[in-house]
Amino acid sequence: MSYLYQLIKLQNLDHTIAEDKNKLGKILHAKQDPSELVELRNAVDTLRQKIQKLKTRLKDEELELGSVSDKLNQNQQKMYSGKVKNPKTLQDLELESESLGRRQTVLEDQMLETMTVLETDELQYDEQHAALTAQEEAWRQTHADLENQQRDVALRLNEYLSERTKQTAKIEANLLKEYEHLLKSKKGLAVCPVSYEMCQGCRVTVNNAVIRAIDHGEIVNCPNCQRILYLPHP
Ligand SMILES: [Zn+2]
Known part of the structure; x- marks a missing residue:
């Protein structure tokens, strides 16, 4: 020839x-994670962190409310025990109890608010997480298909390249x-x-x-x- x-x-x-x-x-380009999926992953992650923080806050509020309530109970026991006779001490106890009572109300309101936000966020999280799981699954399949295509093309390309080496030897x-x-x-x-x-x-x-x-x-x-x-x- x-x-x-x-x-x-x-x-x-x-x-x-x-x-x-x-x-x-x-x-190879198509194998990169779709931006929509990356965004959803980030959104779910952000929401998860936010929920974690809200839970921590709720626990802190709960703890503080517990100690405020304990202190208030102690004060009231002292005030009504009849053991405290000094009017100044009684007045101090009363003032402190009022202040503790106000703090108790503030904390209860805060906790209610935290729980409301937490509930909304957890609902949203469940929705987003379900959507993410579905998208991840669909993407896993697409990605696996692309992997197969890549392997097929790479194998074929390898054959062509060795064929090319043989062909160049004839020239x-x-x-x-x-x-x-x-x-x-x-x-x-x-x-x-x-x-x-x-x-x-x-x-x-x-x-x-x-x-x-x-x-x-x-x-x-x-x-x-x-x-x-x-x-x-x-
Ligand atoms: Zn020419």
């Missing part, structure tokens, strides 16, 4: 390789070098057909001498774009 034929075969192979590399790039070294240079500089088209006496790479007319030379099996470059020319068989 002529070098020209081997070059055309190599170029077809290179086009297939380029397509598969492109596919692989797209698959003379300098010609191969020229081909590879042209492939890069001529947008992936190093070898191109002459149709209607025109180079199909640059659309410039080539003369009969050029066509005859190709016909005789010579390696001929387009005088205009330098691509290697061939005559497509009818």
Whole structure:
């Protein structure tokens, strides 16, 4: 088989390789977690932290309310025990009890508010968490499909690449070098057909001498774009 034929075969192979590399790039890009999912994960995480803080706050309020109530009970026991006779001490106890009572009311209100917010947040969390679980599951499947596609394309690409190594061995070294240079500089088209006496790479007319030379099996470059020319068989 002529070098020209081997070059055309190599170029077809290179086009297939380029397509598969492109596919692989797209698959790798598609494998990244969707932004919608990342946002939902963050939202659920933020809500979880918020709920944790609310629970801690509620516990603190509960503890303080407990100690305020204890102190208030102690005061009241002292006041009504009849053991405290000093009017000043009694008055102090009364004032302190009033202050404790106010604190008790504030804490009870705060706790009620905390519990209301907590309840709303927990409902929202359950909803978001369920949505996230469903999305994660769907994404796991999509991701697994993409993994499979990636593996298939990568395996195929590997085969093409080893085929390419074999194919390049059939072509003379300098010609191969020229081909590879042209492939890069001529947008992936190093070898191109002459149709209607025109180079199909640059659309410039080539003369009969050029066509005859190709016909005789010579390696001929387009005088205009330098691509290697061939005559497509009818
Ligand atoms: Zn040309």
